[in-house]
Amino acid sequence: MLTILTPTYNRIDTLPRLYQSLLAQRNRNFEWLIVDDGSTDDTASWVAALEHEADFPIRLIRQDNGGKHVALNTGVVAAHGDWVFIVDSDDLLTNDATQVVADALGNIAGQQSVVGLCFRRGDLNGRLLGRECHDMPMPFASTPTRVGRMVQGDLAYIFHRDTMALLPFPVISGEKFVPELYIWNKISDQGQIWFYLDRIVYWCEYLDDGYTRNFAQHLKRHPRGFLLFYWAQIAREPHWLGKIKAMVRSTQCLIYCLCKTSHGGRE
Template identity: 50%
Template sequence: MLTIVTATYNRGYTLSRLFESLMQQADKNFEWVVVDDGSTDDTASLLKSFVSKALFPIKVVEQENSGKHVAINSGVSVSSGQWIYLVDSDDALPEDAVSFFLDILANDIDVGVVGYCFRKQSFSGQIIGSISNGNPTDVMLMTPTEAGNYYKGDLAYIFNRSALVKHTFPVFEGEKFVPELFVWNKISDDGVLKFFGNKVLYLCEYLEDGYSANFSAMLRRNPLGFGLYYKHQIAREKSFIRKLKCSIRYAQCKLFSMNSGRKC
């Protein structure tokens, strides 16, 4: 089974869109695990209504507001599927997302695969990042760092559950964010990641209160999480410029952590 894991915090106004996209899946052989990260809006009542009418199993996990990374850990821990598709609460899936992935999985004889990756597209129809030409089933083998540099945009990942259980997100007291790429890179160290660079399997938008729009503030509030990421990322980047940028970011994190009384 495939498990779709969604961490949500005060996204009642977008959750229905995601739910409807799941209801429209051509193949409903999946479960939806939703982790409510301490929402104060109508998220709880919405999720109850979803459970009552869903055409697929739904598990709801409630936790105190701890951050998306902790919510992902929580969601993975209660998931039943062998494969985990991480989908944000303000995004959605195209109708063939589940069926396309399960078809790929059924025909893949490579036992060393720890994850699959697909393209994201905005709701207006624009590919996130650079456009590549080819067939939807064309595959490239890369690390998440290499893929980010190659595609120049966010990507949609489906990981083997055992890999996410082995590489949980680290948790730092007083912080609510750790860059996902830190964990994705660790997973890629254990096996093969297959990138389908010509297949859209994820629909998204970037909200004003989201991570992308508030990077500087999040860096200041979460210097240990970001610091851990940039410290390891220096060695993973191949170009001198990228290594330098990561070194500068790491130095910033050190400064922010000292100012906040934490040790990076």
């Protein structure tokens, strides 16, 4: 079974949209696991009402607010599926997403070297995010850093649960964010990730209070989490320009760390 893992914080306005996309799936061999990261809205009661309505398993886990990465750690441990498909609470899936994933998993059955799958994302207007890659054979094995640089757009990942469990996100006192790519790259060190860059399975929206639109503020608030990522990226970046950018970001993170320390951990 596939676990669709959704970390959420005060997203009662967008969760119903994701739920409707799950109801539209042709392949229902999945569970929906929602990790509520300390929401103060009606998320818990809304999910409780769904548990008797949907024809697929829905589970809710509540935790104190610790950040999306902590919610992902919680969800991976609790997941019943062998594979975990991370779908954010403000996004949704194409109607054939779980079938496409199931077909891809069927193609790798018995291949223990494969630890992840990756597909494309599009926006709510149906447009592909990032560059098209028509001239490449599909699927192919690579790393998240290399493919991310290639497509210049966010991607949709499905990882083997046991591999994710071996590589939890670090929890940093006083911070609530660690870039996901830090762990995705570590997962790629454990085995192959197959990339299907010709197939959209995921529609996304970048909200005003989301991480993507507030990068600079998050970098300042969570410098140690970002420092872990950028320091590791120096070695992972395939080109010197990428390495230099990672060095500059690492220096910026160190400065923010020193500023937080001098202010007793306050921003």
